[in-house]
Amino acid sequence: MSVISEITFRLSRHRRSASRARAVLHAVLGDWGAGRELLEAAELVLSELVTNALRVPVPSDRQVGVRIAHSATGGMLRLEVSDAGDGRPEIQKPEAEDTHGRGLQIVDALTDNWGVSPRPGGIGKTMWADLKAPELVPVPRTREAAAVTVTKGLSVRVGQQWRTVRSVGTDRYAAGGLAVVLGLDEGPPLRVPAATALVVRGWSEDRGDTGQEA
Structure with a gap:
């Protein structure tokens, strides 16, 4: 993925961290010229990825890493969330009355592609999701x-x-x-x-x- 613009930050394992991630994404994509449809979809996807990472059973002092990047090739927006947990999350099939388990269904429906990769340079994994975003432009200096x-x-x-x-x-x-x-x-x-x-x-x-x- 050829990156022209990116931002990375870390989140503590706190229930407010998902809302903080959405706030950062909203500010960044607003600066990058994202339309409302892309902004709403990206916020929902990032919120689900962060929420999943916060539920991973690891020590409370292990932070969650977030990366937001725009690719010059193909006009893709990539959202990455890294945590120190093992395993490979998969799409669940919850019953109608279940209130949880639909996060990756939402990610799958809203993105062009998504997956899970080993976390570079450390333990754990990185969940990533790509959304088509041809309207985004490089950040001015x-x-x-x-x-x-x-x-x-x-x-x-x-x-x-x-x-x-x-x-x-x-x-x-x-x-x-x-x-x-x-x-x-x-x-x-x-x-x-x-x-x-x-x-x-x-x-x-x-x-x-x-x-x-x-």
Whole structure:
């Protein structure tokens, strides 16, 4: 898969992590010019993949890895979710009254292709799904992005200056909202609500994430 744009991040094993993954995906695909149909399908697919990963019986400190990528070849959007568990999830055939077991049915119905692969460079597996997305375009070098999508190595504009992000953390406001705390190469950390739009550059460059392995 020839990637022109991608973002990776990690999720803690928490019930709110699926909603956080959807928020990040919504922000990223919005910046990439996704239409409503693709956005809704991709959000549902990613939510199912993350939910499955969070149910894997592994220690609570093992994180879930997420990768969102757009391919220049064939115009495909790839969603990947990695966890430290064994096994190969398969499509279930739940009874009509069952309330669980339909996640992979949804993934199969909404995607062009999906599968499970060994996790590169670590234990566990990666579930991936491809959706046709010919309308997506490369991310511009400088653009606005939600604070929750900013990762280490990017540069953000603070006032009239550009600052490189050295670390990324989260915190909670007293009222309960999520805050993103960006450690910068100069000056104090930048602490803003997760949905705050920041002017960012360097988005298209390859970059790694900090944090514990999935």
